[in-house]
Amino acid sequence: MPTTEIETLDQLEEVLRAGRPLHGLRLQDLDLTGPVGARLLARDAHGLVVLGGVLTPELEHALREQGATIFPSAPSAPVDPYRSRLYAPTELYAGLHDGGYAATPDAQAYAWAQDPGLRHDAFVTLLRAIHDHSMSDALDELLVARRTVGVMGGHAVERGTPAFADAAHLGHTLAGAGLLVATGGGPGAMEAANLGASCSDPAALDRALDLLAAVPSFRPSVQAWAETAVQVRDSCLTEPAATPRSLGVPTWFYGHEPPNLFADAVAKFFSNALREDILLARCDAGIVVLPGAAGTVQEIFQIVTRLYYAPEDAGLPPLVLVGRDHWTGSTPVWQPLQAMARGRAMEPVVHLVDTVTDAAELLTAQVSRAR
Structure with missing residues (x-):
């Protein structure tokens, strides 16, 4: 049955x-x-x-x-493993003002995930697996009849920089075209893209970028970084849209990357492998990759593996790398990617562009053709 x-x-x-x-x-x-x-x-x-x-x-x-x-219920777990809905970012940061970041459910869940005394506890392992299944299930419900575009990029991009503003305006443009903007849910370029997507008013987005620049990074203080984001949410963002424009898919595997507060919905996972696979598999409208380091390179080749082995009639989503100098020079990913794509179904969907404006135009044009 x-x-x-x-x-x-x-x-x-x-x-x-x-x-x-x-x-x-x-x-x-x-x-x-x-x-x-x-x-x-x-x-x-x-x-x-x-x-x-x-x-x-x-x-x-x-x-x-x-x-x-x-x-049984699990009162010792810092999160509800049986929850049937995605997180609001403010849920993960509950208690931030009173007890500091260490007192939030997000920080406590990371500590729970890393506790060596629980590493071989079968019940705890089961609870985490059930939690991640619930996240995946809730994510599927959110994505019904939605076109989703992924924005990948480095967590080290600082607020107040041109790169941060570029990522924010990219997210804003893609969401304005009717796409759900999905990121890894962390800081840096991910935070910027989630912010831009969630902020439907261009003037409010510009104000938010100015205010965030006061605390450029989550290092050395997640507390100050997150509190600034809370203030910006309260002063610059309107009530969340009935239909989410922005999605974060972070993981407690990376405790050094706190989740950003600008996604409309957050699917946070204990398993990073599951989280990465889920995120990349659901970006059916394409993926934009902004300049990044090792983690971003890993994500590129995970995407490429999917594209490389896809059948001829699969209807592949575009993969757009932004930053010609970065991806051909300091981090030379483009050359091997081109070589792998040659003669395969993925060849016409792999792109290298100079700016986020180029990337947005490419993807929004595809959305218009699909309609």
């Missing part, structure tokens, strides 16, 4: 009202202490799986007796 994930009490109420069997249902992070949960007592719960949430002792005992599988 196929499984069905139930993420709200309304969904569960609908199932119970229709008289559907509970076998195959996955109840995810629900408060079952009320009347809807009590109605489960009268049903055969064999094959039901309850992922976290809140149950009365009576209900938990009855469900186990009937053959349900119940994954």
